[in-house]
Amino acid sequence: MASIASATAAPVLALSPGRVALGRTLRHGGFWVGGGILLVILVAAILAPLLTAHDPTWQDLGKRLVPPVWDARGSWEHPLGTDQLGRDYLARLIYGGRISLLIGFATVLISGAIGTALGIAAGYWGGRVDLLINFVLTIRLTLPVVLVALVVVALAGNSLTILMLVIGLLLWDRFAIVTRSATQQIASREFIVAAQAIGSSTGRILFKEILPNITGPLIVVASVELAHAILLEAALSFLGLGVQPPLFTWGLMIAEAKNQLFFRPWLIAVPGAALVALIFAINLVGDAVRDVTAPEGRA
Numbered sequence: 001m002a003s004i005a006s007a008t009a010a011p012v013l014a015l016s017p018g019r020v021a022l023g024r025t026l027r028h029g030g031f032w033v034g035g036g037i038l039l040v041i042l043v044a045a046i047l048a049p050l051l052t053a054h055d056p057t058w059q060d061l062g063k064r065l066v067p068p069v070w071d072a073r074g075s076w077e078h079p080l081g082t083d084q085l086g087r088d089y090l091a092r093l094i095y096g097g098r099i100s101l102l103i104g105f106a107t108v109l110i111s112g113a114i115g116t117a118l119g120i121a122a123g124y125w126g127g128r129v130d131l132l133i134n135f136v137l138t139i140r141l142t143l144p145v146v147l148v149a150l151v152v153v154a155l156a157g158n159s160l161t162i163l164m165l166v167i168g169l170l171l172w173d174r175f176a177i178v179t180r181s182a183t184q185q186i187a188s189r190e191f192i193v194a195a196q197a198i199g200s201s202t203g204r205i206l207f208k209e210i211l212p213n214i215t216g217p218l219i220v221v222a223s224v225e226l227a228h229a230i231l232l233e234a235a236l237s238f239l240g241l242g243v244q245p246p247l248f249t250w251g252l253m254i255a256e257a258k259n260q261l262f263f264r265p266w267l268i269a270v271p272g273a274a275l276v277a278l279i280f281a282i283n284l285v286g287d288a289v290r291d292v293t294a295p296e297g298r299a
Contacts, residue, residue: 112225
């Protein structure tokens with residue numbers, strides 16, 4: 001009877017790794033909170049012309065320092081008020097998010113490409129290649145990022161392109177460290193040895209076998225570096241060496257309003273809150289990716 005029951009029982013379908021990861025993602029509260037905030041900021045930046053009718057660079061000195069709508073003197077014409085030059089603050093907040101996100105994503109692409117290439121090379125070949133890359137990595141880790149960025153930007157200029165290149169060339173170390181460690185663990189696995197045994201090219205092994213298996217840690221590092229790049233740009237802008245007018249970011253908005261800190265604190269609180277929300281959302285999404293791709297490493 002037991003054999004008949006087992007024969008007639010419905011077969012148990014094994015879930016694919018992708019479906020398991022998707023299920024973990026959908027059940028992760030941090031992913032929903034962080035992803036929701038990040039989605040709102042991204043959509044607002046992309047659809048900026050549809051969300052506000054004001055030109056963020058248009059100056060109207062007759063309406064300078066209009067308070068936000070929650071103040072008794074505020075109005076819905078300028079929901080977040082205006083700055084010291086009469087520019088609509090909501091428009092500047094939305095359009096400023098575009099530049100901040102552009103700098104963040106561009107620098108992550110630059111630093112990610114450099115660090116991933118160096119890390120894979122060091123982890124796969126080892127030996128002298130590993131020693132050379134570790135030497136370069138040690139030199140990079142001895143350089144203070146903010147001070148080096150300040151010096152380079154002051155000497156080479158603070159255009160948007162130079163700013164993205166400078167930050168990107170300074171933030172590749174985490175990518176290299178994580179990629180090197182992950183590659184060393186994978187390089188001795190059976191499927192890599194089998195690929196080498198059947199004569200697969202080095203390029204195929206690196207890009208078809210190793211790289212797809214380390215995307216989880218890379219995404220986590222990318223989220224950390226994205227937040228780091230945005231904060232570094234905000235720090236440089238606050239010190240006067242970041243993005244220059246007519247371009248503007250949330251960091252530059254904070255820098256322009258620092259003289260009004262004790263008189264009109266909302267001029268700093270609004271872009272500051274947006275910056276905090278963006279960094280918070282990026283970190284939540286990064287933590288969610290870490291938990292989904294490596295659940296055994298959760299605290």
